[in-house]
Amino acid sequence: MRTRILPxxxxxxxxxxxxxNDIIIVPVGTVEMHGGFPLDSETTIxxxxxxxxxxACDGLILTGLPYFYAGATASGRGxxxxxxxxxxxxxxxxxxxxxxxxxxRQIYISFHGPAHMTCSPVIRDFFDETGVPILYMDxxxxxxxxxxxxxxxxxxxxxxxxxxxxxxxxxxxxxxxxEYYHEDAQSCSRFDDIFGLAYQSAATGYYFAExxxxxxxxxxxxxxxxxxxxxxxxxxxxxxxxRMDLPHVVEQMKELEEYNRxxxxxxxxxxxxxxx
Numbered sequence: 001m002r003t004r005i006l007p008x009x010x011x012x013x014x015x016x017x018x019x020x021n022d023i024i025i026v027p028v029g030t031v032e033m034h035g036g037f038p039l040d041s042e043t044t045i046x047x048x049x050x051x052x053x054x055x056a057c058d059g060l061i062l063t064g065l066p067y068f069y070a071g072a073t074a075s076g077r078g079x080x081x082x083x084x085x086x087x088x089x090x091x092x093x094x095x096x097x098x099x100x101x102x103x104x105r106q107i108y109i110s111f112h113g114p115a116h117m118t119c120s121p122v123i124r125d126f127f128d129e130t131g132v133p134i135l136y137m138d139x140x141x142x143x144x145x146x147x148x149x150x151x152x153x154x155x156x157x158x159x160x161x162x163x164x165x166x167x168x169x170x171x172x173x174x175x176x177x178x179e180y181y182h183e184d185a186q187s188c189s190r191f192d193d194i195f196g197l198a199y200q201s202a203a204t205g206y207y208f209a210e211x212x213x214x215x216x217x218x219x220x221x222x223x224x225x226x227x228x229x230x231x232x233x234x235x236x237x238x239x240x241x242x243r244m245d246l247p248h249v250v251e252q253m254k255e256l257e258e259y260n261r262x263x264x265x266x267x268x269x270x271x272x273x274x275x276x
Contacts, residue, residue, distance in 0.1 A: 004054045006062050014060070014101075023059030023250055024103040025050040026094070028087075028110040028119055029066040033076030036180030036217030038173050040066050041161050045111040048164035049139055052237055053109070057246035062098070071114045072188070073214050075207040087118035088125075095126050095134060105253045106134040111160075113140055114201040128271035131264065133256045135249070139240075140200070146243045150236050155229075158218045162226060163233020171230055180217035187213055 001017075003009055006024070009017075027050040029043025038044075043066040050061040067080050068090075074081040091108070098106055108119045119136040127133050143151065150156065165171045187209035188195075197203045208214055220226050264273050 004051065004060050006060050007064055009060075017060060018102040021058055022103055023054075023057055023105045023107070024098055025054050025059050025061045025107045025109060026091075026098075027061065027063065027065065028068055028091070028108055028112070028115050030068055030070045030073075030080075030112045030115075031066050032070040032073040032079040033211060033214060034073075034217075035212070035215040036175065036177045036220065037158075037161050037215075038165075039078050041164075042110070042112040044168055044170065045161060045164040046109055046139065048167040048237060049111065049241065050109055051167060052241045053107070053244065053246050056241055056244075057250045059105075059107070059246075059250070060103075062094070065094075068112075068118055069114055070112075071201045072206055072208045075209065076211055076214075084117050088121050091118065091122045092126060095122060096130075099130060099132060104132055104257070105250055107249070107253075108134070108136045109139055111139040116200060117202055127260075129275055131260065131272035131275060133253060133260060135253060137244070137249075142240065142244060147236075147240045150239055154216070155218050156232075156236060157215075159229050159233035160236055161233065162220075162230040163235070163237050166230035166234055167237065171226065174220065174226055176220055176222060176226065177217075178219040178221050180212070181219050182212055182216050184212065184216075186210075 002013065006014060027043070027046030029040065029046050031039045031043065033039065034041040047061070047063050053059070054061045067082050068087040069084045070079045070081050073079045095106060108122070110119060116136070116138055123134055123136045162171065162174060165174055188206055191206065195203055218229070220229065260272070264270055
């Protein structure tokens with residue numbers, strides 16, 4: 001294929017793809033302060049993962065979704081903060097459109113910690129509305145579940161960021177700088193005991209008091225260091241995607257739809273049977 005990125009495709013190319021498959025991966029990002037990396041770091045990471053995932057399962061990806069709930073980074077004036085509810089409604093509209101277009105197997109992904117608050121409600125409400133089981137894959141959870149051994153130090157996170165920009169052809173967007181590295185605790189760290197009472201940022205509300213709270217960035221003094229970091233990051237991304245076993249995931253999505261049809265026959269009162 002000339003490209004798997006839907007906005008870069010011709011309409012005829014999309015229709016040709018849909019004649020043989022129905023998989024689309026939707027990376028959900030943010031624009032937020034991110035230390036010495038560009039504001040769209042977590043958008044770019046998600047898009048790079050999506051591209052490698054699409055290659056692994058013969059899917060397409062829908063890029064260009066950077067403006068969602070950021071969270072505690074709203075204290076940075078570069079952060080675009082969209083409410084959780086606004087993000088849910090927007091993604092629901094996109095999911096409905098994609099289904100009308102013919103994409104039944106939709107996979108939403110994000111490397112942004114709080115993204116589950118936006119994506120998970122969409123997955124469940126969309127299923128009750130349409131009877132189609134779309135999927136959310138939390139990349140942070142995948143990292144903790146299947147790839148902890150790949151993250152030897154905090155620099156592994158920085159490597160992923162650089163690797164993602166490299167994959168998306170944007171490595172030069174990462175500035176050469178050494179001024180964002182530090183080992184200071186976050187200004188809100190004394191509240192970690194209550195922050196940990198729910199998944200990611202879903203326990204309570206707070207903002208970062210200091211810009212350095214998100215995130216300390218490894219020194220990148222020259223192009224050679226940036227390239228080396230990117231190569232390390234690309235390797236981690238490829239290994240994580242291999243461990244996700246996307247062919248198995250998309251096959252299970254197809255089988256789950258059949259399973260749900262059988263359940264709906266036995267239980268006519270379930271919401272999917274009430275859809276208009």
